[in-house]
Amino acid sequence: MLPSTLNVAGCIQCGRCSGGCPVSVKSALNVRRLVYAALEQTLKTSDLSALGVWECTACTTCNLRCPKNVKPADLVVELRSRLVEGGRMATAVQAALESTFLQGNPWSRAREKRLEWAKDLGVKVLAPGAAADTLLFVCCTNSYDERCRKTAQALVRLLKAAEVDFGILGEEETCCSSEQKRLGEEGLFEELSKSNVELLNSRRVNRVVTLSPHCFNSFKNDYKGVKAPVLHYTQFLAELLESGKLKHGRLDQAVTYHDPCFLGKQNKVYDEPRRLLDAAAGTRFVEYDRNRETSLCCEGGGGRMWAESESKGRLAEVRVSDALEMNARVIATACPFCTLTFEDAVKTTNSEDKVRIADIAEILAEGI
Secondary structure (H helix, E strand, O other): OOOOOOOHHHOOOOOHHHHHOOOHHHOOOOHHHHHHHHHOOOOOHHHOOOOOHHHOOOOOHHHHHOOOOOOHHHHHHHHHHHHHHOOOOOHHHHHHHHHHHHHOOOOOOOHHHOOHHHOOOOOOEOOOOOEEEEEEEOOHHHHHOHHHHHHHHHHHHHHHHOOOOEEEOHHHOOOOOHHHHHOOOHHHHHHHHHHHHHHHHOOEEEEEEEOOHHHHHHHHHHOOOOOOOEEEHHHHHHHHHHHOOOOOOOOOOOEEEOOOOOOOOOOOOOHHHHHHHHHHHHHHEOOOOOOHHHOOOOOOOOOOOOOOOOOOOOHHHHHHHHHHHOOOOEEEEOOHHHHHHHHHHHHHOOOOOOOEEEEHHHHHHOOO
8 A cells, every 4th residue: 555645546647757757768767657557556566676766866857747746756765665674675775774874874984983074174063052053964975975075165164254153063963864765764764854853953053054955855844843944055155145244266167057956846946056156157157958947867866876777877977968068167066966976977978177076165165
């Protein structure tokens, strides 16, 4: 039986879901077929992997395109949960889930090393009950990945230049469990979401600012009970820009912007990142043909950082090729998963000397 929240009976088999799915054209995943099989009750757990359920990036394009509010992406998560419950998952997925449970992050890194990214930056760590204007939630990937640490360090420089009173959770920070939820490990998500709400509410702050759109989406839409307003860092920096407090460098190269799915499609945050890039690049900012609601997924979400794909080619490679055709020298984004998938794409397309990948925070911090 499927949860009552899944309206598979409303499906009219129009095909808008599969037609808009970014990975359906190159993988076994066909969300329309999955919805129909669920409606006919012909889905077998043993067949799910072959039907491509691990290929889904949880971008929710199918949910947005469905005229009957069926929410096919939610069905995929439910089907994944059946596989997880039965232990039918890739070794890398299992390792990520176990690491999250044991160390509070999916990267198999020690909790004690979570604060290494902030060494010598003089960032204030907020103890329980401590007060600050802003709580900065860094995220696992920005804390542990060498490439993405640069984004967190850049944002710290920007906030200090703007004289923002902020602090972090340090080693107490724990994975938001966004991807674990979308991998189908609902039990782990429920446990971590409850403890994270208590953790966030234990500090006296006016706002919580996240670096990752995945943390932002979880706190804003998946969690229940977070007291302080939750902002993505681009929203907060846009406020600082408007008030005249944000100091930023200038970019003298043509730059385009890739909308992260969890920031754009799922939360409609489109304008703030562009205002920041306009301030830094002016007329050198150029748009992708596929932007905002029609932006092409990078394939990093939905646990795909750990679930290996059997499909050929990567969508991030398409985005790199598109940027080169536009003569853009910089691809900007505002998500650590997008950063990593694009960094891989410039290598696989031999474009490292042609285009640079940069988070918006890094672009703004250059030259201040």
